[in-house]
Amino acid sequence: MPLFEYKCSECDHKFEELVANSESKVTCPKCASEKVSKLLSVFAASGTSSSGSSLPSAQSSCGSGFS
Template sequence: MPLYEYECPRCERTVELLVRSGDEKVACPECGEVKLERLMSAPAAPNMNGSSRSLPTAGPGEGCGAPRCCGGICQ
C-alpha cells in the first residue's frame, strides 16, 4: 500500500496517509478537510550497509542491478 504525504490547506498540517487505491478519499485527521494537497517526496529505500546517510550500492563486479546488466562495467 502506498504511503503518501499530504498538506492540509485549512490547518497547515503535514500528514502521511496509507492509500489503498487511487479512488480512496483522504481527509485530514486533525480538522477533517478533504481537499488535501499531495506533496512530492523521495521514495524510501532499504539501508543495507548500516549507514543512515546513503542508499545501498552494488559492490565491485556486482553490476548495477538492471535486468540486462553488463556485470559491473556500467558507467
C-alpha cells in the same frame, strides 16, 4: 503499499497516509477537511527491504528538500 504525504490547506497540517487505491478520499486527521493536497509519494521511507514489488521505472527525482 504506497505511502503518500498530504498537506491540509485548511490548517496546514502535514500528514502521511497509506492509500490502497488512489481513488480513496483522504481527509485531514486534524480538522477533517477534504482540502488536502498530495505531496510526494514516499515509499515507506525507512527500511530498505521492499517485499516483492519491483517497479521497473521508479527513478523519479525526489529532489524537494524535506528535512
